Amino acid sequence: MRDNAVISPAPGVTQPLVKMVNIHKSYGGVTALNGVDFVVGNNEIVGLIGDNGAGKSTLIKVLTGVEKQGEGKIYWKGKEIEKHTVENSRNMGIETVFQDRALAEKQNIWRNLFMGREMTYGRTGFIKVEESKKEAINLLKKMIGFTQSGLTPNLGVMGLSGGEKQGIAIARALYFDAELIILDEPTNNLSISETNKVLNFVKWAKEQGKSCIFITHSIYHVYSVAERFVVLDRGNTVGEFLKKDISLDGLVEKLEYVAKHGVLA
Numbered sequence: 501m502r503d504n505a506v507i508s509p510a511p512g513v514t515q516p517l518v519k520m521v522n523i524h525k526s527y528g529g530v531t532a533l534n535g536v537d538f539v540v541g542n543n544e545i546v547g548l549i550g551d552n553g554a555g556k557s558t559l560i561k562v563l564t565g566v567e568k569q570g571e572g573k574i575y576w577k578g579k580e581i582e583k584h585t586v587e588n589s590r591n592m593g594i595e596t597v598f599q600d601r602a603l604a605e606k607q608n609i610w611r612n613l614f615m616g617r618e619m620t621y622g623r624t625g626f627i628k629v630e631e632s633k634k635e636a637i638n639l640l641k642k643m644i645g646f647t648q649s650g651l652t653p654n655l656g657v658m659g660l661s662g663g664e665k666q667g668i669a670i671a672r673a674l675y676f677d678a679e680l681i682i683l684d685e686p687t688n689n690l691s692i693s694e695t696n697k698v699l700n701f702v703k704w705a706k707e708q709g710k711s712c713i714f715i716t717h718s719i720y721h722v723y724s725v726a727e728r729f730v731v732l733d734r735g736n737t738v739g740e741f742l743k744k745d746i747s748l749d750g751l752v753e754k755l756e757y758v759a760k761h762g763v764l765a
């Protein structure tokens with residue numbers, strides 16, 4: 501059952517970047533997704549919300565090729581994706597940033613920025629260390645707006661704050677031309693100021709013409725950045741709202757109702 505079902509992107513947002521239709525996914529006897537439809541438009545920020553176990557992460561795993569759906573189709577820019585893998589999802593321009601696993605803790609900033617896509621000298625495969633570091637400085641200053649004087653590309657990421665780590669992960673995604681950035685619970689365990697940094701990165705990604713899926717339990721965080729909200733509950737899309745049509749309080753109320761009744765009022 502749906503309320504305000506708008507399967508198309510928000511007004512003003514052009515053609516869908518991603519369209520997932522009737523996605524089913526089960527783990528043994530557990531139905532994680534039960535016919536979910538989900539769309540993200542070009543340059544659209546979508547908040548994917550819902551309680552624990554609603555199926556949010558599973559939907560993302562299907563979208564990013566980590567898991568194969570039992571049924572349903574996925575379209576990227578209008579074209580059906582036939583054989584989906586993590587690699588082709590990345591090649592298409594989809595990047596996922598997880599709060600806990602955003603970066604390799606033991607590596608320094610520049611290695612994290614270029615991990616898996618190092619700049620190398622032709623066939624030798626040797627990494628262009630100096631160039632990488634220079635580019636890293638550029639990225640830190642221009643893209644992420646890090647002005648902290650002690651911040652150098654050689655710095656280990658372990659000592660960075662949660663928000664800074666998220667910033668680096670998002671910058672990496674943008675640098676490598678991600679068109680769709682997925683943030684799965686990016687503000688978990690972050691302080692208010694760190695959370696604000698992450699929200700600003702999302703706004704900045706929007707300004708760069710990118711699309712975002714922002715998954716969170718905190719409706720307060722996502723409300724300030726998303727243009728449209730999709731509510732999942734126990735594997736079903738139970739509601740979809742444009743921000744312009746619903747207040748923060750209204751959305752909180754809807755979510756409370758869904759948690760209690762499994763459908764919208």
Ligand SMILES: Nc1ncnc2c1ncn2[C@@H]1O[C@H](COP(=O)(O)OP(=O)(O)OP(=O)(O)O)[C@@H](O)[C@H]1O
Pocket residue numbers: 527530531532550551552553554555556557558559
């Ligand atoms: N690998 C798995 N094996 C078995 N069951 C799974 C697996 N992954 C997810 N599930 C089940 O599928 C359902 C949806 O899980 P999912 O992780 O997608 O929820 P979620 O909305 O991301 O929840 P949370 O907000 O807690 O992260 C849950 O019932 C979960 O227990």
Ligand SMILES: [Mg+2]
Pocket residue numbers: 556557558
């Ligand atoms: Mg999850």
